Amino acid sequence: MFESRQNILELHDVVVNFGVINALKSISLHIKTGDIVTLIGANGAGKTTTLRAISGLVPIKSGRIIYQGDDISLLKPHQIVRNGIAHVPEGRMVFANLSVLENLQMGAYLQQDKKVIKSQMDYVYSIFPRLKERIKQTAGTLSGGEQQMLAIGRALMSCPKFLMLDEPSLGIAPLLVKNIFEKIVEINRQQGLTILLVEQNANLALDISTYGYVLESGKIIVQDNSQVLKTNPEIRKAYLGG
């Protein structure tokens, strides 16, 4: 494909330990600018931990995380957001006690320019018109699907260059899942936003991504173009339901 494109993010032999538990055993990833890349694997394989290591929520024991040529492995979460990485966490984690509007405003916490905030908010409303209907509503009263839209919208408010999504389909009505995945592709195409997607629904994830990594017990066991992974018999058996 476009081999000349640069890597926006590289993980080199990243190791994460929780006490005596070895959560990530030497993970290496290469993500090209503009791609949708997916991480698939069973529960407890280390997908969420990988995303948390990138966004600075968990400290790494060894290895390096290189973002746009700079080592970000020692930065704090808010400094990593400042560099243009946004993370939509597992379980959405919208601020349930704040209104939809306040959630989006918090998404743009580091943005000082009111015009940029306004235009980004208009963009979020154009992707998820339902949020606009509910701006005054407390986020905790939204449905699961709407909360996921809000979580993605809030992440977009920081004008990221690199977006990480952790299980966006979790606990959401099937019809809305389809809608949200279409929007993810739309965001990627329109904004040229690079996306790293962690998803339990491996079929769906491989459909919209260009490249995939398969994690097992904190290690990458297979990586390839998503279409190739979809036809790999072992992957089909283990993750795609036969």
Add this chain to the structure above:
Amino acid sequence: MDGIYDSQGGIRSNFHIILFSSNSPANLCRVTEFFQQIINGLSLGAIYALIALGYTMVYGVLRFINFAHSDIFMVGAFSGYFFSRFFPSESIFGGISVVFLSMLVCAFLGMLIERVAYRPLRGSSKLNVLITAIGVSMFLEYSFQVKLTKPLSFPVLFPTMSFTLPGGIILSSTQVLVFVMTLLLLIALQYIVLYTKMGTAMRAVSFNPMAASLVGINNDAVISFTFGLGSALAAAGGILYSLNYPSIEPLMGVLPGLKAFVAAVLGGIGNIPGAALGGLLLGVIETFVNGSRYSTYTDAIAFTLLIIILIFRPSGLLGKVTVEKV
């Protein structure tokens, strides 16, 4: 000329204004007494409320009780004493300046304590932080005691007078000051928490610190701000308290601090309007019991009532049991 005497025997109140003269019949006496106690109770409760807000806000962002908070209240009173010599006494300008400067000093003190004592323990067990808080509390109390062996007499910061309302209810200017200042501070606090970016960030951190850091909020900065805000309110409380009870000493914060903590729990810990409500309620209950023939048992009865309230509303009067959607 009615005089309220301070500890040195000087006349505190120079003017007594009768707003409405009435020859109250005997059966009005109990009504008068009731309203008088309400006013006295609310003015005591307002001070508890000011202290309780600091407990509840810090609990909101850190889920921890800052036991040194009651000593910040004490430092507020002492810095009021210190600053009072640079301003004319019994003047509104002087009084407000002293309150403002003391709030500033205590805000910095609160932020310093957080930075030096609590932040290095972020991530360690709650018990360690709690013990540290008790240590900071004792450090403040006993380092003041090294220098101060006798209680100091708090100066008269504001002009004093008293008003007689219809029915013979007496309202002192200090009570008016307590009401006005508490109300203004509460309005300012609500504005900051609900309508400013920092206040919204405080609510975000309080709800979910991890999600807050993922939108780019520096949680440490928000926590520091929260300590500053709560400590400034405690300083104002300390000065208002000392205007009513003008003998100040290093352990003066212990009991009001404990009661304010209870008020915060009563209102629903972590809930700002709850802390204000809890403080007012505690003040009124305490005053009523104090005015009855069971006054020896004031604290016992007041606290028993609180326990009863908490049995029926375990999360406090305004505390909510939050249910998260999965």
